[in-house]
Amino acid sequence: MGIQHTDLAGKVVVITGGSRGIGAETARAFARQGAIVAVLGRDEAALTAVAAELHELGEPRNPGGPGVSKALGLVADCTDAAALAAAVERIEGELGPVDVLAAFAGGNGYPVPTVRETEEHWRSVVDGNLHATFLTVHAFLPGLLERGTGSIVTMASTAGRLPGGSSAAYAAAKAGVLMFTRHLALEVAGRGVRVNAIAPGAVRTEITAERMPPEVQAAVAAAHPLGRLGEPEDIAEATLFLASDASSWITGQTLDVSGGRVIV
Ligand SMILES: NC(=O)c1ccc[n+]([C@@H]2O[C@H](COP(=O)([O-])OP(=O)(O)OC[C@H]3O[C@@H](n4cnc5c(N)ncnc54)[C@H](OP(=O)(O)O)[C@@H]3O)[C@@H](O)[C@H]2O)c1
Numbered sequence: 001m002g003i004q005h006t007d008l009a010g011k012v013v014v015i016t017g018g019s020r021g022i023g024a025e026t027a028r029a030f031a032r033q034g035a036i037v038a039v040l041g042r043d044e045a046a047l048t049a050v051a052a053e054l055h056e057l058g059e060p061r062n063p064g065g066p067g068v069s070k071a072l073g074l075v076a077d078c079t080d081a082a083a084l085a086a087a088v089e090r091i092e093g094e095l096g097p098v099d100v101l102a103a104f105a106g107g108n109g110y111p112v113p114t115v116r117e118t119e120e121h122w123r124s125v126v127d128g129n130l131h132a133t134f135l136t137v138h139a140f141l142p143g144l145l146e147r148g149t150g151s152i153v154t155m156a157s158t159a160g161r162l163p164g165g166s167s168a169a170y171a172a173a174k175a176g177v178l179m180f181t182r183h184l185a186l187e188v189a190g191r192g193v194r195v196n197a198i199a200p201g202a203v204r205t206e207i208t209a210e211r212m213p214p215e216v217q218a219a220v221a222a223a224h225p226l227g228r229l230g231e232p233e234d235i236a237e238a239t240l241f242l243a244s245d246a247s248s249w250i251t252g253q254t255l256d257v258s259g260g261r262v263i264v
Contacts, residue, residue: 002029002233002237002240003237003240003241003246004033005033005240005241005243005244005245005246007244007245008030008033008034008035008100008240008243008244009033009034009035010034010035010036011030011035011036011099011100011243012035012036012038012091012095012096012097012098012099012100013027013030013035013036013037013038013098013099013100013101013102013243014037014038014040014091014098014100014101014102014140015027015030015037015038015039015040015102015104016040016041016076016078016102016103016104016105016132016136017040017041017078017104017105017106017107017155018037018038018039018040018041018047018050018073018104019039019040019041019042019043019046019047019050019073020041020043020046020050020205020206020207021203021205021206021207021232022104022155022200022203022205022232022235022236023039023041023102023104023105024039024046024050024232025232025233025235025236026102026104026232026235026236026239027039027050027054027071028053028054028057028236029233029236029237029239029240030100030239030240030243031053031054031057031058031071032057033240034058035100036058036070036071036095036096037054037058037071037072038071038072038073038074038087038091038095039051039054039071039072039073039074040074040075040076040078040087040105041073041075041076041105042075042076042077043075044073044075047073047074047075048073050073051071051072051073052071054071055070055071058070058071070095072090072091072094072095074087074090074091078103078105078128078132078133078135078136079127079128079131079132079135080135081135081138081139084135084136084138084139085139087139088139088140088143092143097143097146097147098140098143098144098150099149099150099151100150100151100152100153100243101136101137101140101144101150101151101152101153102152102153102155102239102243103132103133103136103137103152103153103154103155104153104155105128105132105133105136105155106128106129106132106133106155106173106174107128107129108124108125108128108129108170109125109157109159109166109167109170109174110166110167110170111165111166111167112167112168112169114167114168117167117168117169121167121169122169125167125169125170125173126169126172126173126176128173129170129173129174129176129177130172130173130174130176130177130180133154133155133177133180134180137152137154137180137184137195140152141188141193144188144193145188145191145192145193147192148191148192148193149192149193150192150193150194151193151194151195151196151242151243151244151247152181152184152193152194152195152196153195153196153197153198153239153242153243154177154178154180154181154195154196154197154198155177155197155198155200156174156175156177156178156181156197156198156199156254157170157174157199157200158199158200158201158202158256158258158261158262159171159174160173160174160175160176160177160178160199161175161178161199161254161256161262161264162261162262174199177197178197178199178254181195181196181197181252181254182252185251185252185253186252189251189252194242194247194248194250194251195251195252196242196247196250196251196252196253196254196255197253197254197255198235198238198239198242198254198255198257199254199255199256199257199258199262200230200234200235200257200258201224201229201230201256201257201258201259201261201262202220202221202223202224202229202230203229203230203231203232203234203235204217204229204230204231204232205232208229217229223261224258224259224260224261225259225260225261225263226259226260227259228259229259230257230258230259234257235257238255238257241255242255
């Protein structure tokens with residue numbers, strides 16, 4: 001386990017894309033800090049399994065303590081404003097006001113030559129990454145502003161920082177997430193809410209490990225100056241930092257967690 005952020009204990013944390021991969025690992029990391037975590041996604045069975053795990057992880061830090069082991073798995077498609085509104089209502093009702101929002105749902109960045117791109121695929125990638133991030137933040141923002149405190153962490157990608165390696169749609173959507181993050185950070189800085197983005201390089205999730213043959217994994221790892229793929233834990237630790245008081249004077253920033261792939 002990494003650093004302890006004692007201020008995160010008892011905080012209410014929402015993680016979209018929490019049913020697997022980076023989001024699920026980030027949820028585990030928050031639960032280990034004693035946070036109360038809600039995970040959102042579309043796969044009910046996976047969300048139920050992650051939520052059960054979060055209950056277990058929450059217990060040892062404060063057995064029987066108020067709220068500490070609480071966790072919730074909620075089905076909500078982040079491209080659907082009505083589903084997000086229902087999730088906000090349930091989370092605020094069952095867990096209390098939200099302190100941290102990690103808007104991580106997204107993906108589908110596989111490379112497609114633009115000449116072969118279809119309108120339907122382009123729209124679904126932009127919808128699933130940029131619009132989903134906007135809709136998620138838009139749903140939770142009123143509660144954060146009302147309390148005048150909180151941290152939002154959005155999910156970009158190296159693809160939104162450097163061209164190459166993904167589809168243009170994904171690159172454009174993730175670059176859009178970054179500018180949305182900066183814009184919002186400035187808008188709400190005076191109201192106690194911080195907004196930052198994480199831009200991971202290639203991360204070895206269950207799905208990437210499954211789909212990338214070992215020789216491709218080795219080539220991708222070699223393209224990252226630190227010589228390895230990222231692990232979901234690398235992103236989880238960066239998220240804890242951006243969510244916690246350790247980063248209380250940081251807003252509107254992009255944290256490249258990419259083994260040196262992006263150096264600016
Ligand atoms: N892995 C990498 O190398 C990498 C690198 C840079 C950035 N990222 C970004 O990191 C985030 C997580 O990626 P990952 O690799 O962990 O992906 P993953 O294993 O495929 O997981 C994606 C997660 O997002 C959820 N999701 C996707 N679309 C959704 C929607 N419309 N509504 C609700 N939930 C939705 C999925 O939920 P369900 O399955 O339950 O629907 C799942 O929990 C994505 O935004 C991705 O673009 C990943």
